[in-house]
Amino acid sequence: MPARTRPANDAWEALLSAHARLMKQFAAEDIWRDLSMREYDVLYTLSKCREPLRIGELHRHVLLSQPALSRMVERLVERGFVERCPDLSDGRGVRLSLTAAGLDKQRQIGRRHARSVASALTAELTADELRQLATIGWKLAHPQVAPGPSRNDGASRNDEKETSPK
Amino acid sequence: MPARTRPANDAWEALLSAHARLMKQFAAEDIWRDLSMREYDVLYTLSKCREPLRIGELHRHVLLSQPALSRMVERLVERGFVERCPDLSDGRGVRLSLTAAGLDKQRQIGRRHARSVASALTAELTADELRQLATIGWKLAHPQVAPGPSRNDGASRNDEKETSPK
């Protein structure tokens, strides 16, 4: 077993625990109105993009299957928070953007949620640790060495061969 | 706006992005057999406890509603991976433990998953950063100042009052 296997797994478990604990805490707060946290996540992602986003792009940011995301978008359109328009440069595609109501909704909830986040994290971490977490999270979110579709990145061993794909 | 609001929110967003990216990568791997990642999470948690666990305890570790967890446990019992037995000291309670088959299953999958985790994290982070992440994650997962049920921790403002509980 390579030397850093253990620390890496410890770090991952710590990250998972932190994620679960904080998600529960945030979810329990009375700030979400008629939105689920996942729906808020979509509105938030859209709010950060100046130009309309493809569903596929959105899908890269959200932990949800593509069909589930497709339907969630449909619901958000029906509710008047999101607009769908055809992508002129690609007839298959669709572009998504927030409506005024959607942006408003995101901002209202976002303001409160940001306070909760700040309160929860600053209560536990030093300014240095906040910086470290941002750096580390960012690195993990944007790998230098592309993991590629179902291929092992070049980084070292994986003794498993790809046993019969189905 | 307090000075560390922005860094705290940046750190949280980085953590969320890292979580989403890695979860997708791990989920896409062909190591889960007939288990979902959530089910594996339950088996893993049970495997780490020497004595049978209460559902409530388990619930603290898993990001799932209590009813959903209750039913997932029922499925795992039906499939022969988990055993349910009454809690002698509390007639309401139930204690859960892995069966031999459950432990075996967890170990098989765990071995492979641990390799993926190590490969993914060591590819992006230094040994120092792995340690930092473990420390930070641990701190966030086990707050010193108990957040308490729906109460604000003492840490600063929240201008919302608890508007009518229903």
Place this chain on the structure above:
DNA sequence: TTCAACTGTATGCAAACGCATAGAGTTGAC
């Protein structure tokens, strides 16, 4: 031009989820 292979999004359907609440057991005040 044509067509096979591919990409991006949507839909059918069974499984799983969350919310509300029920049911069973515990606790503490009186």
Place this chain on the structure above:
DNA sequence: GTCAACTCTATGCGTTTGCATACAGTTGAA
């Protein structure tokens, strides 16, 4: 002992999810 308030787990039910796949549009080779 009694009973109200509470805790722990399970169940009813409508909604959301994931998997498989369909459908529409794109691309590149012949």
